[in-house]
Every structure is written in structure tokens, then in C-alpha cells.
Amino acid sequence: MVLDRVILIVLDSVGVGALPDAAKYGDEGSNTLGNIAAAVDLHLPNMARLGLGNILPLKGIAPVAAPAAAYGKMASRTAGKDTTSGHWELAGLILERPFPLYPSGFPPEIIEPFEKAIGRKVLGNKPASGTVIIEELGAEHMRTGYPIVYTSADSVFQIAAHEDVIPVQELYRYCKIARQLLRGEHAVGRVIARPFVGEPGHFIRTDRRQDFSLEPPRPTLLDAVMNAGLQVMAVGKIKDIFAGRGISRWIHTHDNMDGVDQTRNFIRESNRGLIFTNLVDFDMRYGHRNDVAGYAAALEAFDRRLPELLEALNEKDVLVLTADHGCDPTTPSTDHSREYVPLLVYGNRIQPVDLGVRSTFADLGATVAELLGVPYDLAGESFASMLMK
Template sequence: MTNKRAVLIVLDSVGIGELPDAADFGDEGADTLGHIAQTVEGFDMPNMRSLGLGNIAGVDDLEPVDEPCANFGRMLEIAPGKDTTSGHWEFAGVMMDKPFRTFPNGFPDDIIEAFCDKIGVDGVLGNRPESGTVIIEELGREHEETGKPIVYTSADPVFQIAAKEDVVGLDTLYEWCEAAYEIVTPRGISRVIARPFVGEWPNYERTANRKDYSFPPPSKTMMEELVEHGVDVTGVGKISDIYSGRGITEKIKTKNNDHGVEVTLDCMKNRNGFIFTNLVDFDSKYGHRRNPEGYAQALERFDEQLPEIIETLQDGDLLIITADHGNDPTYAGTDHTREYVPLVALIKGGGWGKDLGTRKCFSDVGATVADYFGVDWTVGESFLGELK
């Protein structure tokens, strides 16, 4: 087992400006971080700026520093998508040649009819893109009266099923999800998600019994290669779900961003290997809900926690902070946005202040992590040598 440690933190949806092909996705002019800075008076991330965030090409709304204490750059995505799965798979060297499907108008009749036939119900509630908390509040009482599943989707290629635990029961909800998985994954959906809730209207609460049924990566992930070489891989947050558990030796669920940082710090103090964290609140709570003020507060909260993360690193540890796509809270609609993502990287005690430039694909992250552990990996180009 290795005594080395690498930490990858994904700030879910924190894009930094439109990619060259953004217009093909309907995202011309999108800039998640820039528009937050322009919209929210007084917004600042001084600790991330000290690492070089404001020095990245295209980040024009955050002040650069003269001597960044990390290495910095940006990355573009090769995969023809802008969803969580596409971005994370590319980190790990799984390159998609066609996007997953999203359903901005809800699922077609043939999918819903097949689902209802398979689980033996006479219809569903909802069937549209919506915030989970909103649709549960709106349809929860009807669900209690009828027992029908609440089905909804989002900007991600997901089929979500909400049900009240004391109306349907978890076992039944999970069976519904398994049935849906067989129907929708051949149609280009990446995940089916069980969304159980409890309480009384209008104060319903979603529970920790969420369960994801994920389409597995079609090729080997960088993490699987690490595990084969004796490197432990800890997935924090929704990481294990995104990869259908492939290459994850331990998964730890999180409740929110603060809990995700808390768990990551605990892992850094108590275990070695690769610690891979996703902080999802930026995307789920603020990006999709088009809330730049809340998004700004969440970013500033992470920035406040950053010094403790840096302090907890031991000499020789690798830290990479990046994002998986954009979700501009000032943009039209509620979809993700096709953007560059930031890249901030350092080895504790190593060199800093270098511009890593524009990386050609997200897989450079996976190549760097593999290189750090001395594991051969051929997808992407490692930038480890520039960090030492």
C-alpha cells in the first residue's frame, strides 16, 4: 500500500467562461464565475485568488496576484456533453464520443408507459424537469393519496423517482428504480435516482436513503488502474455513484458542501491514497435554481475553508481543484453551460506560480494523478513535472 496522498476536489459546475463550441450547445456567452462576480456586489475569493484563480486566462473579474502560491490553468472538455457524468468520466480517462440524452420536455409516452407497465401502476406524477424539493412540495399530497411515483428529470441525463417512505416503502422505491434502469439506460440516460422523502406537507424533507443506479463507464477508469497497483481510492460525495463504483475502494456519502469538506479533511488526516471529492451544492442548490447570490455565498464559504485544507496537506501531497462543467446562474433556462473549467494544482512543498495553460482535455487530471502514484496511464497528458 502506498503512503502517498493525492486529493482532487471538484467544485461542481464552477465554469470560467464559454468554450469555443459553446454556441453549438446554446451557451454562447456563458461564464459561471465571471457573471457571479459581476452580479454579486463585494464577491471575492481571496484564498483561491492567492492560489492563482484570478491569474487564469479568461478569469477577468477576479483580481490576479503577483505571486500565486499554486499552479494554475484551465481545461476544455472533449466529450460532446456538459453533464456531470461526461465531465467526471473524462477526468478518469473515459472518453465519450456521443452525449447522453437529456429530456427538457419530460420523458416521452413510450418510456412512461413501459415504466408503468413494468411496475404495475396506472400513471406517474410530474414527468418534467424540476427541482426535487419543488416537485415534492407540489405533488407530495397527491402522491400520498394515489401512491403514484413522482417522476422528474433535470439538466443532467437522469430519471429521478421520488416517493414518501411511509407511503411506498424503500424496498418498493428501489425496485421501481431497478425497473426504470432497464428501460431508460438503453435510451441514453446515465443514472436513475431514488429520491425518498418524509414529513408532512408542506414541510417534506428528502432523506439520506437516496440511491443512485448508474450506467457504468464503458472503458477502464484511471482509478481502477490505481487500485490494481495497490492505491486506495476514496470517493467522497457522489463520486462512487458517478462511476458505478468502478475503481472506488471506499465511498462516503455527504449531506452538503460543508460536510463534504469535513469528510475530505478527515480523510486527509487519517488515510493515504487518492481522495476524490465532489462538492455538489454549487450546482444543485444554486446553479440550476439560478441563484447567483446563493452561489456566491457557497463559493466564499469554500474559500474560507481552503486554508485548513492547505494546512492539512503533508509535504509531498498533491492537491488539485477543478470543476466538471458550468452552470451559469445568470443564464437563461436551468441547464448546465458549456464552459472551460479552472485548474489549480500544487504539491505541498513543491514549486508554484506556473501557468499550466489551456489543457486539451479533462483527462490531464487523471494522467497527473496516475503519474503521481507512479502508475502508467496513457489517456491525457500529465502536468506533474511542472508542479515539482
């Protein structure tokens, strides 16, 4: 039976336990959702009803005898733990080799031509937390006009600039220059614009962040859906992650709640196809800042909005909740963590079965294609036959 729409929501960084190879990444013991639940009194009644507590042991969130959704978890086969490769794998593209990392900063063959192209020196050029480095170098940036360049444990080239010093559109231009330079062996997953405002000691990053990703090297689920004549509607940074490819319509969002609003608006339309949403606040605002209380509050805020999404679904719609990696705020690290991701699949035509542990995120992409009746020859093994009543 072919369904009308799949609404795929990525709860960015909501991992559910360390993968077997997590120690290679320094992430042994990471469990974003489990460790948050152990640290605070977490209330997620709506996700619990779907079967969240059936996926993994969670303090205060017991498994239910009759979950409303199919449930399971997925492992990543791509080497890495970054946003781009996580989303690409969800869409059926598994990378043969990971994106390059720069634990000592970017080499002269990247920085020197970048400085020449923008006509300014750069500050930083090292791995750092975004909020920490703007406090460290923000005043010097305002005095000199030099942009702040930094990276992290992920494959990213990030450029931070005060909006009154380097206007946002100029910052975006710098990012496009960097994107053109970062090719071949230096093809990082994302170049990210990180605008901020305020005064020294009180800097605040704004919501005009923009990601400049590599274009996927091969077709993805999004291309398959579009080629079948269906719509792909992207909410949040999905458009950036896929470099605009395979997307019919898109909208950037200000925060998680705006992401829920825009997803609901797309659900209310009648277009067949895929609604693909990323809710980034869990990762950007709380995971990377080791803010356990803030992360928990964001999870509870989404859980309170979840019934609106469920009630908006049509008879032949399916809602999927998952993630792209972890970012455990309870560990000393402020970087992403290599974890399993949750899998909850809900709809009127869906059997609430145990989907077990999927060996790759790409199984979801294959399943979405089969549910929509879309020709698909990418990575992953569909579990659609387990879902349909």
C-alpha cells in the first residue's frame, strides 16, 4: 500500500547510547537521552506513549505495553558523527571515507588563499566552542575587523563575525569563498556562518546562521522522491545540508518551535511526498554548551507540541522521529558523540512493532521510498513490510 506523505523529523543530536566503536571517537559512555533522563526529572509523556521508553532504559520513562508507534534504534555505518553525513545516511548515502578533520586548525594552503580572497587576516584558526571563542576573540575582532575562523571535532569551517563589523551578507560571501577553496582533500562537510551581536562579555549568536554544505556526491532519497514527481518540503537547515538538491520548497526557521509550526503548516497542505525537518536547538543551543537543564526543557517543549503534529496527520500519512548523531551534554566534551539514534514511526496504517536495531540509518531512507511507492536503488534495507497493517 502506497502512502501519501512521510513527515521525517530529525531531533538534532538526540542520541540513545554509544555505538560499539564510540571509544575510537572518545565517546565511550555517551548516551544523550539516557544521561539527561538520569540527571534531571524528565517528562516526555507523548513520546513515551509512542514507545520512547521501549527503545532504551530511561529513568522516569517506562516502556509501555502497547506503544502507539513502531520503535527501534539505528546505527551509523559512515565513519564520523557530523550533521551532514548523518542526514545523508538517513537519505541513503553512506560515505566511503569520512570528511576531513582539523584538530590543529587549518593549514596554510587553506588559510592563506582565504585571507587573500577576503582581503583580511583571520583570528583563531583552531578547534573551539563557538560561544567560548567569540568571548575570547570577539573584542579583538571588533577592533580589527578580522573574522574569527574555527573548527571543532566535526568537519566544519566556521566563520564568526559581529553583525555590526561584518554585515551578514558579507559574512555569507566569505563562506562561499571558503566553500570554493575547501575541495578535494580539504572538502569539509560544512562551512558555517556564525553571526553574533552584543558587547564584550555579552555576545549573543543570532539565528542568521547559515550552512554551506558540500553537494551530495551521489543521488539521495530526496532526488528519488522528486524524480517520482512528488514534493520534498524542507524545514530548518535541511536545505543547507543537501546544498538545495532534491528539494521542491524550503523554509529556514528561527528555533525548534518555529520548526514545529512550519512542519505543521506543510502537513496541512495536500501535496504528496516528503516533509523533512531538522530541529537544531537540541544540538546548537544545549548539547554543544553542556546545558543539561536547557536540553531537557527543549525535549519537554517538543513533547508538548507533538500532539499537534499527530492530530494534523491524514489517514495515509506517517510521522517519523529520529536523530543524526548524539551530543551528550552530561560529558566533559562539547562535541557531537557517536551514538545510536532513536526510531519512532507513527501513522494510522502503521503497526506498532519492535523494529530492533537497524545496522544503518539508510534503512530509513529505503523504507520511506517504499512507503511512498518511489523507485529506489540506494543504500539501506527497507523495513516497510514490518510496518504496514
